[in-house]
Amino acid sequence: xxxxxxxxxxxxxxxxxxxxxxxxxxxxxxxxxxxxxxxxxxxxxxxxxxxxxxxxxxxxxxxxxxxxxxxxxxxxxxxxxxxxxxxxxxxxxxxxxxxxxxxxxxxxxxxxxxxxxxxxxxxxxxxxxxxxxxxxxxxxxxxxxxxxxxxxxxxxxxxxxxxxxxxxxxxxxxxxxxxxxxxxxxxxxxxxxxxxxxxxxxxxxxxxxxxxxxxxxxxxxxxxxxxxxxxxxxxxxxxxxxxxxxxxxxxxxxxxxxxxxxxxxxxxxxxxxxxxxxxx
Numbered sequence: 001x002x003x004x005x006x007x008x009x010x011x012x013x014x015x016x017x018x019x020x021x022x023x024x025x026x027x028x029x030x031x032x033x034x035x036x037x038x039x040x041x042x043x044x045x046x047x048x049x050x051x052x053x054x055x056x057x058x059x060x061x062x063x064x065x066x067x068x069x070x071x072x073x074x075x076x077x078x079x080x081x082x083x084x085x086x087x088x089x090x091x092x093x094x095x096x097x098x099x100x101x102x103x104x105x106x107x108x109x110x111x112x113x114x115x116x117x118x119x120x121x122x123x124x125x126x127x128x129x130x131x132x133x134x135x136x137x138x139x140x141x142x143x144x145x146x147x148x149x150x151x152x153x154x155x156x157x158x159x160x161x162x163x164x165x166x167x168x169x170x171x172x173x174x175x176x177x178x179x180x181x182x183x184x185x186x187x188x189x190x191x192x193x194x195x196x197x198x199x200x201x202x203x204x205x206x207x208x209x210x211x212x213x214x215x216x217x218x219x220x221x222x223x224x225x226x227x228x229x230x231x232x233x234x235x236x237x238x239x240x241x242x243x244x245x246x247x248x249x250x251x252x253x254x255x256x257x258x259x260x261x262x263x264x265x266x267x268x269x270x271x272x273x274x275x276x277x278x279x280x
Contacts, residue, residue, distance in 0.1 A: 001066040001115055002122060003107075004184060005099035008063070010087035016058040018081045019049055025056070025078035061085050067111045071271070074108050102186040105193045111270035114196055120265070121180045121198070124258050128180070131251050136214050140175070147175045149214060158213045161205045165189055170205060178206045180262060198262045200243040207246040208238050214250075221249050 002008075018027045028049075058077040061069050073082045083090045083100060090097050106114050132138035138149045138158070147158040162173035166189060176182040183203040187193050215225040215234055225234040238246065243263075248256035 001064065001119070003103055004118060004181065004186065005097075005103045006086055010089070011063070011065070012060050012085050012088040014088075015060060016077075016081055016084045016088075018056050018058060018077065018084075019053050020056075021047055021049075024080070026080050027058075027084040058085055067107050067115045070104065070107050071111055074104075079104075098190065099186065102190075102193045106186055106196045109269055109271050110196070110267040113268040113270065117196060117262075117265050117267060118181070118184070120258075121184055121262055124255060124262065125179045125181050127255060127258075128251055131255075136218060138214075145174055147178065147210075150217070156213065156216075159209050161209060163202050163205060177202075178210060180259070195267060198259075198265065200259075200263055204243050204246070207243060207250065208235075211238060211246060211250055 016027050018025050020026070056077070058073065058081050061073065070082060070086070073085055077085075083104065086104070087097055087100065090100065092101065110117075132147070136149060138147055139152075139155075140146070141148055147160070148155040149158060150156045158175075158178070160173050160175050160177040161170050162177055163170050180198065180203070183199050183206075184196055185194060185199045185202075186196050211220050212225075212231060212234060214220055215223075215231075217224065217226075221234060221237060223230070225231050241249075244256045244260055247259045
């Protein structure tokens, strides 16, 4: 399973040692052993571990772990240990692990339903990339990781944009903003977790960008729009189109129907079946 934030390369390859402090299960800090009588807990500081305190071991996750594995780890070992299994050096203060807590909450709450939702979006992305390549000659430059089109000796960039949900400001970002997967929201501006859902509003600005650029060569919305006047007319037309219609123009009706399914997807809550009360 390929998750939105979890990096499989960071998975702990060795068992995670942990102990219980104030009723919560905490892994020992990297570099400390269960033989030591102290460790560091983020948000708490250095704490002493009683020599009489019971020590525990959590075995590594499978190489290709999924929701079942993560939910089992959470039930058996708790929140902090599960994050250490996902990323051996996990720290909530490290931007490398930004989004990990939001994703884990969704995995725990929705289990395989979340996996299926994310996989469906990833399959859509694969189809879109194939269409962009085979139909429009779009390619990726790995040096700057952008979408490009046209003559390789004189190619053009297809801009990708990010919208700040609070300010509404639009900023340039990486090509991944064009993907369905990257328009799945798990949090509000990285501040609080929300249930996973496809955000067509954030995707809309990049669908328009893709159509505007490729329409300079291809009759995506009926006509080639190479001049400034034609581009202005195209923008007015796009302003009155739904996301589904834009997907249909660019990628075809099958992908447009998939986009509608993704937008209407209902995740099934499963954690309550295991007696869960609250996810941190």
